[in-house]
Amino acid sequence: MNKFKETMFKSITYVASLFTILALFGIIFSLFSEGIPILKIINFKDFLGSTAWHPTSNPPDFGILALIIGSLVVTVGALVISIPLGLGSAIYISEIAGQRTKEIIKPIIELLAGIPSVVYGLFGMAFLSPFLIKVFGIPTGLNALSASIILGIMVVPIISSMSEDALSTVPKSLREASLALGANRWETIMRVVLPAARSGVLGSIILGFGRAIGETMVVIMVAGGAAQIPSSLFEPVRPMTAAIASEMGETAFGSPHFHALFGIAVVLFFITFITNLITEFVFRKKRNQT
Amino acid sequence: MKKTILVLALLALIAFPIFAKGQKITISGSTTVLPIAQATAEIFMDKNPEINISVRGGGSSVGIAGIMAGTVDIGDASRHIQTKEIVAARENGINPYENVVANDGIAIVVHKNNPIKNLTIQQIKDIYTGKISNWKEVGGPAMPIVVISRDVSSGTFEVFNSLVLGGAQAIDGALMLASNNAVVSTIASTPGAIGYAGLGYITENVNIVKVNNVMPSKRTIQDKTYPVARTLHMYTNGAPKGLVKEYIDFILSDEGQAIIEEQGFISVK
Numbered sequence: 001m002n003k004f005k006e007t008m009f010k011s012i013t014y015v016a017s018l019f020t021i022l023a024l025f026g027i028i029f030s031l032f033s034e035g036i037p038i039l040k041i042i043n044f045k046d047f048l049g050s051t052a053w054h055p056t057s058n059p060p061d062f063g064i065l066a067l068i069i070g071s072l073v074v075t076v077g078a079l080v081i082s083i084p085l086g087l088g089s090a091i092y093i094s095e096i097a098g099q100r101t102k103e104i105i106k107p108i109i110e111l112l113a114g115i116p117s118v119v120y121g122l123f124g125m126a127f128l129s130p131f132l133i134k135v136f137g138i139p140t141g142l143n144a145l146s147a148s149i150i151l152g153i154m155v156v157p158i159i160s161s162m163s164e165d166a167l168s169t170v171p172k173s174l175r176e177a178s179l180a181l182g183a184n185r186w187e188t189i190m191r192v193v194l195p196a197a198r199s200g201v202l203g204s205i206i207l208g209f210g211r212a213i214g215e216t217m218v219v220i221m222v223a224g225g226a227a228q229i230p231s232s233l234f235e236p237v238r239p240m241t242a243a244i245a246s247e248m249g250e251t252a253f254g255s256p257h258f259h260a261l262f263g264i265a266v267v268l269f270f271i272t273f274i275t276n277l278i279t280e281f282v283f284r285k286k287r288n289q290t
Numbered sequence: 291m292k293k294t295i296l297v298l299a300l301l302a303l304i305a306f307p308i309f310a311k312g313q314k315i316t317i318s319g320s321t322t323v324l325p326i327a328q329a330t331a332e333i334f335m336d337k338n339p340e341i342n343i344s345v346r347g348g349g350s351s352v353g354i355a356g357i358m359a360g361t362v363d364i365g366d367a368s369r370h371i372q373t374k375e376i377v378a379a380r381e382n383g384i385n386p387y388e389n390v391v392a393n394d395g396i397a398i399v400v401h402k403n404n405p406i407k408n409l410t411i412q413q414i415k416d417i418y419t420g421k422i423s424n425w426k427e428v429g430g431p432a433m434p435i436v437v438i439s440r441d442v443s444s445g446t447f448e449v450f451n452s453l454v455l456g457g458a459q460a461i462d463g464a465l466m467l468a469s470n471n472a473v474v475s476t477i478a479s480t481p482g483a484i485g486y487a488g489l490g491y492i493t494e495n496v497n498i499v500k501v502n503n504v505m506p507s508k509r510t511i512q513d514k515t516y517p518v519a520r521t522l523h524m525y526t527n528g529a530p531k532g533l534v535k536e537y538i539d540f541i542l543s544d545e546g547q548a549i550i551e552e553q554g555f556i557s558v559k
Contacts (some may be wrong), residue, residue, distance in 0.1 A: 031370075050460075054442070055442055056443060056447075056448070056461060057444040057459060059458065065460070079297075112486075125472075125475065125476070125487045126475075126479075129476075129479065129480075130479040133479070133480065133481070139433075139434045139435075139436045139482045140436045140476075140480055140482075140483070141463060141479070141480065142465055142476060143465075206491050220468050221468075221472070224465045224466075225441070225465055225466035225467060225468070226462060226463050226464055226465055226466060227448070227462055227466070228462040235463065236463065236465050238466065246466075247440045247441055247442065247443045248352075248445070249321070249347075249348070249349060249443065251349070251351070251443055252349075252351040252352070252355060253355070255351075257443075278309075
């Protein structure tokens with residue numbers, strides 16, 4: 001009877017893992033089979049290299065360079081904001097704060113990760129964008145800057161909690177040795193603890209990048225949606241995810257526009273796939289080290 | 291004895307959906323027509339409990355494709371059916387029939403503090419295509435114009451694009467927003483903005499601009515003096531008959547049209 005239970009349990013978990021893999025391959029297959037046909041209508045170079053995205057004009061233009069740039073601008077902007085904030089709070093929690101403060105601050109930062117993205121988007125539309133208009137005297141508050149700020153706040157808990165984990169696994173003996181050699185606290189953190197934890201910190205940044213580039217609701221609501229290469233952060237952009245989500249609903253199944261949106265999804269898939277590979281590589285290296 | 295009654299009751303329960311079969315209408319299509327279909331279907335089902343209406347969105351193209359393929363009873367569309375779609379449908383042995391169920395006006399809106407009260411179609415076109423980029427060029431304050439448009443797949447964009455822009459390209463720097471509500475709330479917080487939205491979505495936080503000196507209203511839309519207006523359609527296979535006719539007759543009745551006005555659209559009568 002026990003043996004029967006054992007086999008049952010084994011096969012159930014086996015089927016569960018198999019199902020996950022099947023789902024993944026199903027998604028990849030449908031992405032490619034619907035995305036590749038766009039190359040019959042527009043060649044690869046024009047698809048990736050042209051900035052003209054007018055999918056419903058007559059004749060239509062399906063160049064997605066402006067959308068790729070839009071995604072990269074808001075993602076890099078988000079990292080510029082979230083790396084100092086996330087890393088700073090990780091260092092404070094792990095190295096400087098006392099046990100009590102740590103127990104209060106840590107859950108609060110992690111709470112940020114639990115807020116639904118549509119709530120962040122509403123906050124951006126209703127408060128941040130009018131605020132930016134007033135502060136900078138710019139014509140519109142729905143632009144690359146406001147999307148970067150909101151995405152940056154969303155990424156902070158990822159970078160903070162993962163970096164903090166990495167910092168706290170650095171052996172205490174390293175810190176003690178550094179202090180014993182006459183280094184002060186600042187020097188110990190910057191020259192000894194951070195370098196020792198660098199692969200974990202790097203991994204958290206890459207994960208944050210993946211989170212920001214894949215985020216959809218926030219960029220639909222606050223990035224402004226203009227398919228152009230922005231000449232400054234105060235101009236609206238149309239990230240890839242926003243184009244897919246807001247145009248797919250009213251696109252006729254099997255039309256060139258439909259295939260173009262799947263083509264964007266393939267590009268997005270490659271970008272996140274590569275970042276995941278890098279993360280995996282970084283963490284594997286870390287595991288081998290310790 | 292008790293057992294027999296129980297069995298009979300169970301049988302009746304199982305058999306009920308079989309008798310109810312055929313009393314079903316399926317509708318899909320335009321998200322603009324969706325609130326009309328939903329609101330009228332709810333009341334119609336309250337009055338006729340044996341009829342079941344399933345309503346879905348998906349967009350005008352989806353609704354027309356559904357009629358062409360014969361997969362729905364009613365296909366909603368905020369645009370007219372195209373000639374090539376009629377040809378394709380006829381090849382399938384289907385004859386699309388247009389039922390006009392409501393009128394809808396697209397209002398041109400600006401920020402509450404903007405002194406501009408009237409624009410011509412040509413001026414609006416020049417603003418959207420980038421020839422005019424500052425409010426002082428149309429008699430307003432010196433302030434850059436923030437052009438707000440809708441996502442290129444929306445029916446509202448399609449109608450605005452054909453009636454105002456005449457198919458011309460809007461500037462790439464225009465904000466493209468995902469819904470009528472997003473357009474109105476963004477204009478309310480952006481002093482230099484101009485945008486457009488279905489009349490039913492306009493709030494008191496923004497100003498409606500006259501187009502060619504005509505204010506959008508029930509009267510100007512019905513007598514077609516307001517230029518940026520459209521009709522909303524429900525397509526059927528041939529002239530509606532049976533259950534579908536009952537439902538469409540209900541929408542076109544005084545009671546149905548009153549529901550449509552409650553939703554912010556304009557009656558066809």
